[in-house]
Amino acid sequence: MNSRLPKILTASAIMLLLLMIGGFALRAMLESTMQPQCQNQILSTLVAPQGKHSAILFARDCGATTGGLARHIALLPAGAQLPAQEGGFFVAVLHRDAPAPAEPVRLAWRPNGDLQITVAPGMEMYHGATSVRGVAIHYQFPPSPSAAAQP
Known part of the structure; x- marks a missing residue:
């Protein structure tokens, strides 16, 4: 069980990082479409x-x-x-x-x-x-x- 813990933590960290990047990208996309285009x-x-x-x-x-x-x-x-x-x-x-x-x-x-x-x-x-x-x-x-x- 000890040998699997680093792999699980690494996979969790990668998933969290990908979710954060996706969230920032989605926010930027929504903000650009929500702002009035003067x-x-x-x-x-x-x-x-x-x-x-x-x-x-x-x-x-x-x-x-x-x-x-x-x-x-x-x-x-x-x-x-x-x-x-x-x-x-x-x-x-x-x-x-x-x-x-x-x-x-x-x-x-x-x-x-x-x-x-x-x-x-x-x-x-x-x-x-x-x-x-x-x-x-x-x-x-x-x-x-x-x-x-x-x-």
Whole structure:
């Protein structure tokens, strides 16, 4: 009986190791299929006057977990591709009670190389930086047409 004990322990250790490897592989497979596969749709790319950076306005679709009108902006070196994981430095979403604006977010480079972002009425900014990659970011929030018409 003593001579069989090392063989049994070795076989048990191998089986346990195989079960652990299989469990990790199954977990990784399930996690990759359970996570939403987000896709970015680039709406516009605007290269800075100095040619060093590109401001990329995009919509990010992560399936049924996201809804409504959302706009993201990333600032990358000119010519760089927007990574699939990129969330950008700016996120604005249409307020649930607001009508969809024709142009929810507008980008413009100032002559000095600063980036101007105009956010349409009805859009709520959830994330926005004031400087990215050494570029100053400025925001404009024009009043809604109905608010501008009031005395």
